[in-house]
Amino acid sequence: MPSRSNSDTAQQIPIDAGPRANFTESIRIKLRVPARLRNLELLLLLLAFVIDAGAVALVQFGALGGIHTSIFYLLAALGILILVLHFVLRVVATNADPLILPIITVLNGLGIAMIYRLDLARGVDKMQGDGERQIIWTALAIVLALLVIVVIRNHRVLQRYRYVAMFSGIVLLLLPMIPHLGHTINGARLWIRIFDFTFQPGELGKIALAIFFAGYLVTARDSLSMVGTKVLGMTLPRARDLGPILVVFAASMAVLIFQKDLGTSLLYFGLFLVMIYVATGRASWIVLGLGMFAVGALVANQLLSYVNGRITGWLDAFSPEYYDKEGGSFQLVQGLFGLAHGGIIGTGLGSGRPDLTPLASSDYIISALGEELGLVGLFAILALYLLFVSRGFRIGFAGQDDFGRLLAVGLSFVIALQVFIVIGGVTRVIPLTGLTTPFLAAGGSSLVANWIIAALLLRLSDSVRSQPRAVIE
Amino acid sequence: MSDLTLLILRLVFLVVLWAFVFAVVYALRSDLFGQKVRRQAADAAAANPFPSSPVAAAPVAPVQVPLPVPNDAPTAAVRPMTPTPGGPATRLIITGGPKEGLEIELPREQLTIGRSSESGLVIRDDYTSTHHARLMMWNNAWVVQDLDSTNGTYLDGTRVTVPTPIPMNTPIKIGTTSFELRR
Numbered sequence: 001m002p003s004r005s006n007s008d009t010a011q012q013i014p015i016d017a018g019p020r021a022n023f024t025e026s027i028r029i030k031l032r033v034p035a036r037l038r039n040l041e042l043l044l045l046l047l048a049f050v051i052d053a054g055a056v057a058l059v060q061f062g063a064l065g066g067i068h069t070s071i072f073y074l075l076a077a078l079g080i081l082i083l084v085l086h087f088v089l090r091v092v093a094t095n096a097d098p099l100i101l102p103i104i105t106v107l108n109g110l111g112i113a114m115i116y117r118l119d120l121a122r123g124v125d126k127m128q129g130d131g132e133r134q135i136i137w138t139a140l141a142i143v144l145a146l147l148v149i150v151v152i153r154n155h156r157v158l159q160r161y162r163y164v165a166m167f168s169g170i171v172l173l174l175l176p177m178i179p180h181l182g183h184t185i186n187g188a189r190l191w192i193r194i195f196d197f198t199f200q201p202g203e204l205g206k207i208a209l210a211i212f213f214a215g216y217l218v219t220a221r222d223s224l225s226m227v228g229t230k231v232l233g234m235t236l237p238r239a240r241d242l243g244p245i246l247v248v249f250a251a252s253m254a255v256l257i258f259q260k261d262l263g264t265s266l267l268y269f270g271l272f273l274v275m276i277y278v279a280t281g282r283a284s285w286i287v288l289g290l291g292m293f294a295v296g297a298l299v300a301n302q303l304l305s306y307v308n309g310r311i312t313g314w315l316d317a318f319s320p321e322y323y324d325k326e327g328g329s330f331q332l333v334q335g336l337f338g339l340a341h342g343g344i345i346g347t348g349l350g351s352g353r354p355d356l357t358p359l360a361s362s363d364y365i366i367s368a369l370g371e372e373l374g375l376v377g378l379f380a381i382l383a384l385y386l387l388f389v390s391r392g393f394r395i396g397f398a399g400q401d402d403f404g405r406l407l408a409v410g411l412s413f414v415i416a417l418q419v420f421i422v423i424g425g426v427t428r429v430i431p432l433t434g435l436t437t438p439f440l441a442a443g444g445s446s447l448v449a450n451w452i453i454a455a456l457l458l459r460l461s462d463s464v465r466s467q468p469r470a471v472i473e
Numbered sequence: 474m475s476d477l478t479l480l481i482l483r484l485v486f487l488v489v490l491w492a493f494v495f496a497v498v499y500a501l502r503s504d505l506f507g508q509k510v511r512r513q514a515a516d517a518a519a520a521n522p523f524p525s526s527p528v529a530a531a532p533v534a535p536v537q538v539p540l541p542v543p544n545d546a547p548t549a550a551v552r553p554m555t556p557t558p559g560g561p562a563t564r565l566i567i568t569g570g571p572k573e574g575l576e577i578e579l580p581r582e583q584l585t586i587g588r589s590s591e592s593g594l595v596i597r598d599d600y601t602s603t604h605h606a607r608l609m610m611w612n613n614a615w616v617v618q619d620l621d622s623t624n625g626t627y628l629d630g631t632r633v634t635v636p637t638p639i640p641m642n643t644p645i646k647i648g649t650t651s652f653e654l655r656r
Contacts, residue, residue, distance in 0.1 A: 040500055047493050054486050061479055099497050106493060348483040373487065380490045387497050471595040472572045472650055 037098040038090045044102035045086060049079050052109025055349060059117040062350020071116060074135045075109075081142045088146055089458065092153070095465035096458040097395065103388045104439050104454050108138055108447070110381065111440035113349065114361070114368050121355035130361050130442050137444035144448055145455035155460050159403045162215025169208035172201040173251065173268075177258055188261040188434055202255075202264050203436075203449035206271065206414050207456070213272055214406035217279035220244070225280035237284065245285070248272040249292050256296070260306055263421050263433030269293055270417045275410045279402075314431040331358045335367035335426050339378075346374025361442040363434055366426050381440075382423070389416040395461045408460045411453045561613055562641060562654035565594070570650030579615070579654070584608045586647060587620070600624045600648030608639070608654075615639045615654055624648065 056075060060067055082105055089096050116131030152158065158165070176182035176189050183193035191198045217224075224241050252269040255261060273289040300307045306327075313322050313329035317336075322328040334357040341352060354360045354368030361368070370378040392412020399405040415438050422441075425432035436446035565584070567575040577594065584593040587605040596605070602622040609616050618636040619626040626633045627646040644651045 044493070044496060044500065047489075047496060051486075051489055051493055054489065058482060058486055061482070099500060102493075103497060106490075345484065345487060348479065349486070373490075376487050377490060380487070380494050383494045384497075387494070387501070472567070472570065472575075472597065 037095060038086070041089070041098035041101055042086060044099065045082065045105060048102045048105040048109065051106050052079075052113065055110055055113035056116060058349040059113050059120070060350065062348055063117060063120040064350075071131065071135075074132065075112070078135060078138055078142070081139055085142055085146050085149075088149060092150055093458055093462035095462045097391055097461035099391055100388065100454055100457055100461075103384050103391075104451070107381070107384055107388075107439035110369065111365060111437075111442070112138065114354070114365055114372070114440070115442045117350055117372070118355055118361045118368065120350070121353075133444075134442050134447075137447050138451075140444070141447040141451035145451040148452055148455040149459055152456075152459055155404050155407065155456070155463055156401060158211050158407070159215045159218070162212050165208045165215070166212035169205045169212055170251070172205035172208060173255065175201045189259045190261050190264060190434075200443065200445035203445040204452075206267065207411070207449060207452055209268060210271060210275070210407060210410035210414060213275045214403050214410055216244070217275055217406055218402045221276075221279040224276065224285075225282055237282075237288075245272070245276065245289060245292075249289075249296070252293075253296055253300075256300055256307070257304065260304075261434060262307060262310060262431070263418075263425070263435035266293070266421060266433065267414065267417055267435065271410060271414050274413045274417075275406055278396075278409050279406055310431045310433065314428060317428060331364065332426075332428060332432055334358070335364050336428065338364075338367045338371040339427070342371035342374045342378075344375050346370075346372050346377055348372060362436060363422070363441070364426060365437055365441045366423050369440070382419075385415070385419045385438075388412070389419075391461075392457050395457055395464055399460065399464045404460050404464065408457060411456055415450065415453060560656065561610065562615055562639070562656055564655045565608075565652050566655055567650060567652045568644060569646075569652075570648075571598075572650070579608070583610065587622075596648055596650050598648045598650070601650075605647055606633070609636070611636075611638075617645060622647075 053072065053075060056071060057067060082101070086101065089101070112131060112134050115134045116129065119129030119131045122129075175192050178192075181192050181194070182189050183191040183198055185191055185198075190202055191200050193199075224237060224244075248269060252265040255268065256265040269289065273286055276285045276289075277283070297307070301311055302308070309327055313325075313327075313332060316322050317329040317332050323330055323333055338352065338354055338357055341347060346352070349372045352368075352371040354364075354371050357364045357367055366378070366381075369381060373380075389412045392408055392415070396405045396408030396412070399408060418435055418438055421430070421433055422435045422437045424430040425435075436443045438446065438450045563579055565577050565579050567573055580593065585604065585607045586592055586594045586596060586601075587603050588595070588597055588601045589603045592604070600623075602620070602624070604620045605622040606617060606619050606626040609618060616636045616638050617626060617628060617633055619633045628637055628639065629643045629645075639645065639654050642653050642655060644653055
């Protein structure tokens with residue numbers, strides 16, 4: 001009966017075969033075919049574990065000169081959690097994309113190895129360093145991702161909650177502005193603090209906003225794309241349709257002004273622009289939005305000293321004046337020196353001096369990895385991000401319901417944009433802004449949010465493959 | 474450990490990292506999504522050969538028991554039928570009912586029809602059963618099988634009782650919907 005090879009198998013099963021033969025035949029095939037994807041995933045996961053363990057072992061050889069087993073027990077526990085996630089996928093999302101999980105396992109493991117390496121450089125005792133904290137956050141993030149996959153069996157349910165998502169997105173954005181709850185780190189008021197525990201709610205906010213944008217644009221895109229006047233070969237939207245983009249613009253400017261964070265503001269606005277572009281297919285939204293953001297950024301450059309500082313520090317990074325200035329380009333230039341020191345194949349894990357750069361484990365983890373793995377390693381990391389994002393776009397492309405398509409594109413684009421903003425900032429392509437590198441950087445909220453994004457993409461890819469071809473009602 | 478061993482280990486690490494990247498790219502090549510552009514119908518079927526196999530739903534499973542007696546079975550099913558010139562149908566076109574004019578690509582091996590949301594073609598009207606019928610590719614020709622539905626499946630006006638080959642451009646009626654297979 002059905003099998004991927006051609007009709008010779010079909011001929012072996014005559015039509016008059018007994019019911020039993022038919023019965024078992026069907027079952028055998030039902031089990032065999034979907035498992036192909038999961039087996040591929042398992043294979044790649046095993047390779048991913050080898051890479052992660054190898055990275056930590058090399059860090060120990062380089063920095064300590066020998067193997068210390070204690071951290072490997074923690075890593076093994078993480079590996080078991082990931083395998084649990086894998087086996088849950090076998091049951092609840094057999095057709096999910098097999099590449100997402102291995103890719104993020106490698107990225108996350110490289111991040112842990114580098115954070116652990118920076119702990120060793122600072123001489124931090126075990127069980128207190130950022131490395132252990134990162135492992136614990138990763139475990140929590142995996143458990144949450146697992147819950148998302150088990151609880152959300154159909155992504156279309158999320159469309160029903162689009163206004164709940166909008167509300168929670170806005171609340172998450174505004175939480176840090178509440179007095180006593182909000183917490184300022186390095187000038188940016190992006191964190192909330194409960195007892196000794198800090199969290200960056202904006203990271204989860206990006207998921208909520210992606211869900212809301214997708215749900216909203218599915219219903220609103222006709223009015224946003226059909227009418228308008230043609231100017232210079234582009235169809236400009238009507239003035240009254242500008243409402244949503246103005247609201248999002250105002251929100252991102254509020255983040256820029258009150259929370260003093262350029263990156264987050266750019267991330268939200270960019271996410272909305274791309275989703276509205278994908279939903280309507282009109283380049284005029286991009287032109288309009290980028291124009292608005294450019295004007296906003298110019299005004300902010302004039303009025304807000306921290307934005308101005310970032311931009312001059314970017315344009316004139318190597319002048320001694322900005323290099324020595326408080327909040328100047330010292331960190332940026334240290335990161336560049338680190339990358340230069342790494343060269344093509346890097347100094348080797350555990351042998352560079354990435355700890356000389358401030359915030360090397362969070363904002364600057366890319367320059368730390370670039371120093372120790374070199375251009376070759378850095379490009380491998382970028383290739384992994386590229387593959388991850390391309391999987392997300394692919395899922396969106398293959399999707400059959402508009403909400404799922406938009407959501408997949410939105411979620412994967414938000415990762416792509418975040419990677420661009422961070423790595424672009426560190427490598428001095430764009431002004432430096434504080435965002436976390438997805439999956440790599442130290443920071444619990446970012447890990448949790450990105451693992452949830454991965455879980456949603458896994459769920460979407462499963463329903464894309466299992467969806468009916470057509471529904472007649 | 475000597476510096477040389479360490480250097481070699483580091484190079485090996487980079488090689489393995491890139492090997493992983495290329496393994497992923499290699500998997501992409503044969504991945505079902507990747508093929509979707511080139512051979513849409515084929516890989517969709519491979520990904521999900523039994524979207525709503527009667528076996529999956531226990532109550533419907535016995536339906537398979539009253540399969541045709543050997544002698545009465547359509548020739549198409551028993552011995553290799555001469556393939557229709559130009560190959561089997563590739564499209565299903567709704568010719569009557571609420572979604573008249575809708576056209577879907579046929580999968581490579583089978584398409585299930587029914588009210589269940591797992592079906593390949595979901596028809597939700599009052600006359601359709603949960604697992605109503607299925608179209609199967611047998612020996613390079615499409616065959617329709619009624620899955621013991623309440624209101625029946627009609628091929629060109631006659632109720633389908635045994636798996637019957639579907640000629641090109643012949644209406645099949647399920648509930649209020651009728652469709653044809655075209656090349």
